Amino acid sequence: xxxxxxxxxxxxxxxxxxxxxxxxxxxxxxxxxxxxxxxxxxxxxxxxxxxxxxxxxxxxxxxxxxxxxxxxxxxxxxxxxxxxxxxxxxxxxxxxxxxxxxxxxxxxxxxxxxxxxxxxxxxxxxxxxxxxxxxxxxxxxxxxxxxxxxxxxxxxxxxxxxxxxxxxxxxxxxxxxxxxxxxxxxxxxxxxxxxxxxxxxxxxxxxxxxxxxxxxxxxxxxxxxxxxxxxxxxxxxxxxxxxxxxxxxxxxxxxxxxxxxxxxxxxxxxxxxxxxxxxxxxxxxxxxxxxxxxxxxxxxxxxxxxxxxxxxxxxxxxxxxxxxxxxxxxxxxxxxxxxxxxxxxxxxxxxxxxxxxxxxxxxxxxxxxxxxxxxxxxxxxxx
Amino acid sequence: xxxxxxxxxxxxxxxxxxxxxxxxxxxxxxxxxxxxxxxxxxxxxxxxxxxxxxxxxxxxxxxxxxxxxxxxxxxxxxxxxxxxxxxxxxxxxxxxxxxxxxxxxxxxxxxxxxxxxxxxxxxxxxxxxxxxxxxxxxxxxxxxxxxxxxxxxxxxxxxxxxxxxxxxxxxxxxxxxxxxxxxxxxxxxxxxxxxxxxxxxxxxxxxxxxxxxxxxxxxxxxxxxxxxxxxxxxxxxxxxxxxxxxxxxxxxxxxxxxxxxxxxxxxxxxxxxxxxxxxxxxxxxxxxxxxxxxxxxxxxxxxxxxxxxxxxxxxxxxxxxxxxxxxxxxxxxxxxxxxxxxxxxx
Numbered sequence: 001x002x003x004x005x006x007x008x009x010x011x012x013x014x015x016x017x018x019x020x021x022x023x024x025x026x027x028x029x030x031x032x033x034x035x036x037x038x039x040x041x042x043x044x045x046x047x048x049x050x051x052x053x054x055x056x057x058x059x060x061x062x063x064x065x066x067x068x069x070x071x072x073x074x075x076x077x078x079x080x081x082x083x084x085x086x087x088x089x090x091x092x093x094x095x096x097x098x099x100x101x102x103x104x105x106x107x108x109x110x111x112x113x114x115x116x117x118x119x120x121x122x123x124x125x126x127x128x129x130x131x132x133x134x135x136x137x138x139x140x141x142x143x144x145x146x147x148x149x150x151x152x153x154x155x156x157x158x159x160x161x162x163x164x165x166x167x168x169x170x171x172x173x174x175x176x177x178x179x180x181x182x183x184x185x186x187x188x189x190x191x192x193x194x195x196x197x198x199x200x201x202x203x204x205x206x207x208x209x210x211x212x213x214x215x216x217x218x219x220x221x222x223x224x225x226x227x228x229x230x231x232x233x234x235x236x237x238x239x240x241x242x243x244x245x246x247x248x249x250x251x252x253x254x255x256x257x258x259x260x261x262x263x264x265x266x267x268x269x270x271x272x273x274x275x276x277x278x279x280x281x282x283x284x285x286x287x288x289x290x291x292x293x294x295x296x297x298x299x300x301x302x303x304x305x306x307x308x309x310x311x312x313x314x315x316x317x318x319x320x321x322x323x324x325x326x327x328x329x330x331x332x333x334x335x336x337x338x339x340x341x342x343x344x345x346x347x348x349x350x351x352x353x354x355x356x357x358x359x360x361x362x363x364x365x366x367x368x369x370x371x372x373x374x375x376x377x378x379x380x381x382x383x
Numbered sequence: 384x385x386x387x388x389x390x391x392x393x394x395x396x397x398x399x400x401x402x403x404x405x406x407x408x409x410x411x412x413x414x415x416x417x418x419x420x421x422x423x424x425x426x427x428x429x430x431x432x433x434x435x436x437x438x439x440x441x442x443x444x445x446x447x448x449x450x451x452x453x454x455x456x457x458x459x460x461x462x463x464x465x466x467x468x469x470x471x472x473x474x475x476x477x478x479x480x481x482x483x484x485x486x487x488x489x490x491x492x493x494x495x496x497x498x499x500x501x502x503x504x505x506x507x508x509x510x511x512x513x514x515x516x517x518x519x520x521x522x523x524x525x526x527x528x529x530x531x532x533x534x535x536x537x538x539x540x541x542x543x544x545x546x547x548x549x550x551x552x553x554x555x556x557x558x559x560x561x562x563x564x565x566x567x568x569x570x571x572x573x574x575x576x577x578x579x580x581x582x583x584x585x586x587x588x589x590x591x592x593x594x595x596x597x598x599x600x601x602x603x604x605x606x607x608x609x610x611x612x613x614x615x616x617x618x619x620x621x622x623x624x625x626x627x628x629x630x631x632x633x634x635x636x637x638x639x640x641x642x643x644x645x646x647x648x649x650x651x652x653x654x655x656x657x658x659x660x661x662x663x664x665x666x667x668x669x670x671x672x673x674x675x676x677x678x679x680x681x682x683x684x685x686x687x688x689x690x691x692x693x694x695x696x697x698x699x700x701x702x703x704x705x706x707x708x709x710x711x712x713x714x715x716x717x718x719x720x721x722x723x724x725x726x727x728x729x
Contacts, residue, residue: 032484033505035624038483038504038505050549050552051548051549051552051564052548052551052552052562052564053564054563054564054565054566061552062549062552062556131572131575131576131579134576134579134581135579139580154579154580154581155538155580155581232536234525234533234534234536234537234583235521235525235526235527235532235534235583236524236525236526236527237522237524237525237526238522238525238527238537238583240536240537240538240583242536248565249581250565327543327568328567328568328569328572329567329572330565330566330567330568330572330576332566336543336566336568340476340543340544340566340568341543341544341548341566343476343544344475344476344479344543344544344545345499345544345548345549346503346504347479347500347503347504347505349480349483
């Protein structure tokens with residue numbers, strides 16, 4: 001009995017302390033809000049928001065509810081985070097490998113990039129890309145066309161929009177290609193395990209992913225046309241492009257600065273991972289007759305990934321959370337739209353800030369869970 | 384013996400508790416905010432992050448502007464010295480939270496008086512110190528001279544967390560014009576983005592446009608369009624629930640406006656004590672008991688006029704002489720064609 005109490009005593013005390021602290025804060029907030037005549041409630045979420053948002057992935061205007069505005073902000077946050085994570089990963093891996101290059105110039109350039117971008121505060125970089133780089137961009141009427149169809153201007157990047165006919169058939173063809181690739185891969189693995197024969201899976205996969213969608217164009221009746229943005233005059237000296245898709249400069253500046261910044265950390269993770277695999281491993285692999293590519297694919301990368309994944313997860317989480325700096329440059333993310341405008345219009349500070357915090361928490365935990373799952377999948381399975 | 388002693392002590396303790404309770408409630412009759420302010424020795428005032436004419440700090444950190452003068456007037460009234468103010472610069476987003484959480488006691492930050500703000504979020508508006516309306520600024524070279532020339536696809540830069548965002552939607556919606564709202568958190572960033580050409584128009588209160596125009600790279604390249612799309616009565620705000628403090632702030636502002644009406648200035652205030660007009664005498668503390676109800680002495684209003692000046696002096700010093708809005712427009716006294724009209728101090 002005595003032994004048991006010693007075991008659970010500290011834990012019980014911790015729980016009580018946590019409950020007390022939270023209880024105190026809740027009670028304190030309640031009393032103060034009552035004193036100041038502020039009422040608490042989430043009913044405002046269904047009220048009409050009556051403000052517009054610059055850029056939204058779902059249909060939204062001021063006649064929709066605050067909840068819809070919340071979704072707009074959330075989706076914009078997810079959008080910039082996903083773009084940022086993809087770009088940062090590609091750039092980070094490239095730079096990480098470049099840092100190990102025997103080529104002096106490539107090696108030093110990569111090192112310079114890493115040291116430069118990771119040592120300048122992110123907010124400053126965002127300001128630089130938005131305000132300094134933005135000023136250098138041409139006005140819509142002076143913009144040179146890129147490839148004849150896209151325009152990079154101070155008001156954003158205007159690119160052609162895809163106009164599909166029978167898009168669903170095209171979509172099914174891609175799904176079919178992916179399913180076929182998975183089947184072939186499983187089959188190839190079996191063949192190799194049982195008969196020792198190797199099937200060129202990569203070549204077949206590339207072929208499938210191109211040929212099936214191509215067939216959908218040729219015989220499936222899928223048509224694709226482009227809507228090219230056209231310059232429109234608003235006033236004597238003010239212009240805008242109409243038609244096509246426009247990416248606001250705020251999104252471009254934010255995605256660019258987030259990925260340039262985070263890529264430096266990912267590059268270091270990648271370098272550490274590759275260097276963390278012992279030289280003996282490579283030599284041993286080479287000595288049993290594996291080719292250079294096989295050594296990388298079968299011996300080095302699986303071990304390097306185990307070192308790379310956990311710290312890279314941190315970087316993905318950082319990037320997602322850093323995207324809240326968007327408020328500084330008018331990108332309508334969760335913080336600007338919901339914890340900014342919506343908070344001001346409703347005055348529901350505690351409700352909105354708590355929802356926002358909870359949302360970031362959920363986002364981060366989702367990324368974290370996914371990366372942990374992936375990490376477990378590639379971890380060494382001891383036999 | 385000991386038994387009695389015990390009873391006696393508890394009796395004394397009870398009386399002591401009762402006594403503290405009564406003195407406490409007597410003091411509580413005075414305003415809690417007033418008590419705290421007098422104890423601290425300064426008025427805690429929330430202002431903008433820099434809006435010339437309204438609240439703007441110079442290089443030495445001295446704040447000037449008509450919004451600043453409201454806080455200085457309150458300091459003169461309750462502390463006897465208009466300089467005993469601690470200014471807290473706040474963004475549009477932070478301002479109400481700062482006030483309701485008790486970080487500041489007066490919010491004098493070009494804030495529009497609206498029903499939902501007054502009723503919903505634990506605030507009380509005490510008056511209007513500037514009648515404003517929302518307008519649009521465009522580049523002169525655009526050739527736009529009226530909002531009727533706005534076309535679909537126009538981009539408009541503004542601040543978040545203001546009535547501006549809502550008015551803008553009402554305006555463009557009612558005219559069926561599609562527009563791109565680009566909303567920043569800080570005014571300086573709005574100006575920078577508009578100045579760079581990110582937006583075709585910059586919209587906020589007209590006084591704000593006039594003030595921000597002076598900050599642009601080349602002010603002459605920009606014009607403010609004549610249309611006014613909303614009513615924006617700007618005024619000081621206090622927390623709900625302290626009616627004495629609310630009255631002090633309200634009547635400090637009213638005193639400045641009424642002083643102008645009766646021609647009392649910082650220069651002649653002392654000599655007005657011997658005026659024949661009883662209304663003037665009340666305004667300089669020479670007649671009646673005009674401070675007692677607030678828990679203040681009788682010369683609180685005289686100090687405001689002497690140290691800060693009347694409304695006209697404040698306007699001239701901060702807004703007219705700085706070239707922001709030389710014409711007082713609606714912010715002229717009701718006796719001179721404007722709409723400034725305050726209840727009488729009596």
